[in-house]
Amino acid sequence: MSVQSVVRCDSYDPDLMREAVRRHFAALNIGRYIKPGINVLIKPNLVAARKPQTAATTRLEVVRAIAECLRSMGVEHIVLADSPGGLYTAQALDTVYAVTGMRALQDVLELNRGTGYRQRGHFNIIDPVCEADLIVNVAKLKTHSMTRLSAGVKNLFGCVPGLQKPELHYTYPEAGAFAQMLVDLSQIVKPQITVLDAVECMEGDGPTGGTMRRLGLLLASDNMYAQDDFAARLIGMDPGDVIMLRKARAQRLYDLEDVTYVGDEPVYADPPFRLPHAVTVDVAGFLPGWLQKPARFAMDRLLKPLPRLDRDKCVGCGKCAESCPPGIITIREHKAIFVAKGCISCFCCQEMCPAHAISVRRRLRR
Numbered sequence: 001m002s003v004q005s006v007v008r009c010d011s012y013d014p015d016l017m018r019e020a021v022r023r024h025f026a027a028l029n030i031g032r033y034i035k036p037g038i039n040v041l042i043k044p045n046l047v048a049a050r051k052p053q054t055a056a057t058t059r060l061e062v063v064r065a066i067a068e069c070l071r072s073m074g075v076e077h078i079v080l081a082d083s084p085g086g087l088y089t090a091q092a093l094d095t096v097y098a099v100t101g102m103r104a105l106q107d108v109l110e111l112n113r114g115t116g117y118r119q120r121g122h123f124n125i126i127d128p129v130c131e132a133d134l135i136v137n138v139a140k141l142k143t144h145s146m147t148r149l150s151a152g153v154k155n156l157f158g159c160v161p162g163l164q165k166p167e168l169h170y171t172y173p174e175a176g177a178f179a180q181m182l183v184d185l186s187q188i189v190k191p192q193i194t195v196l197d198a199v200e201c202m203e204g205d206g207p208t209g210g211t212m213r214r215l216g217l218l219l220a221s222d223n224m225y226a227q228d229d230f231a232a233r234l235i236g237m238d239p240g241d242v243i244m245l246r247k248a249r250a251q252r253l254y255d256l257e258d259v260t261y262v263g264d265e266p267v268y269a270d271p272p273f274r275l276p277h278a279v280t281v282d283v284a285g286f287l288p289g290w291l292q293k294p295a296r297f298a299m300d301r302l303l304k305p306l307p308r309l310d311r312d313k314c315v316g317c318g319k320c321a322e323s324c325p326p327g328i329i330t331i332r333e334h335k336a337i338f339v340a341k342g343c344i345s346c347f348c349c350q351e352m353c354p355a356h357a358i359s360v361r362r363r364l365r366r
């Protein structure tokens with residue numbers, strides 16, 4: 001049996017956030033996890049150094065409300081940790097904390113600046129995750145160029161240190177294998193609670209290149225798979241199209257019959273969230289409704305999505321090359337150069353590009 005708690009929040013007003021988190025914690029009976037001397041980890045989505053209003057990262061107001069509620073329950077040791085895209089160094093972490101606003105939270109929690117990790121199963125996992133007694137996964141609701149949905153399960157990819165993430169993309173280039181890897185990872189990290197920041201979400205070319213879309217919800221659950229399924233439906237996405245959810249359901253990690261919904265009436269996005277271009281360059285959208293699904297199915301199999309560079313926007317920073325799993329991007333004369341051969345369509349390059357210089361084109365598969 002799992003609980004899905006739903007609270008409507010029109011904004012990130014601190015009082016609204018505190019009240020929403022208080023209701024979630026009561027609904028999920030979080031007190032059962034709190035013991036003297038407990039180490040709590042808050043794992044936000046800090047995918048990259050992006051400002052809060054871009055909707056790419058978890059908002060600091062959500063994290064603050066969670067930390068304050070935990071403190072009011074007697075928790076003294078709370079650490080915030082994530083491994084964003086790119087290098088996992090103290091300097092890179094500091095930049096991300098500064099740009100995302102997390103630096104302002106140092107009065108209520110500790111910001112991790114360590115870069116150690118250890119092996120858990122066949123993954124390397126950052127130290128604060130391994131050391132925590134209670135993990136509160138605080139994800140952001142977004143569409144995603146590779147996995148279609150980014151919420152609770154996808155957020156845990158940030159438990160893998162730095163450039164080992166592109167290595168996993170390279171090891172699991174096929175979408176099904178990558179999705180299974182994410183489910184395996186989430187079974188190792190096993191957060192007790194997942195809070196989903198769906199007040200301001202991202203649609204389109206997520207996880208970093210899309211646009212903000214307001215849904216006005218803060219969600220929380222003790223089953224992140226069921227909550228991801230619920231969140232997909234809220235934004236008009238068929239959970240059956242999200243491979244990691246299909247895998248989780250096949251492994252009986254959730255059953256919608258076993259979910260108890262508490263709190264407010266949910267809000268459903270109307271119209272549905274725009275999907276990333278990598279998922280569908282949506283020519284099918286111009287066809288009659290009954291033809292759209294088979295047309296999209298055929299396009300997905302015939303056409304391979306590839307990154308396309310806008311040279312005018314490229315500032316030559318090299319972040320795409322640093323994160324490209326097969327290493328097919330080079331920087332010459334302050335511009336990125338892509339070799340199409342060998343591209344595994346993971347879109348780490350698009351995710352890391354601070355200049356939004358990378359879009360998606362489709363080419364016939366060979």
Ligand code: SF4
Pocket residue numbers: 307323324325326327328329338342343344345346347348349350
């Ligand atoms: S070019 Fe971009 S999409 Fe292709 S493998 Fe490299 S990072 Fe992934």
Ligand code: SF4
Pocket residue numbers: 309313314315316317318319320321331335336349352353354355356357358
């Ligand atoms: S494409 Fe983007 S990430 Fe790559 S070098 Fe240009 S600006 Fe930097």
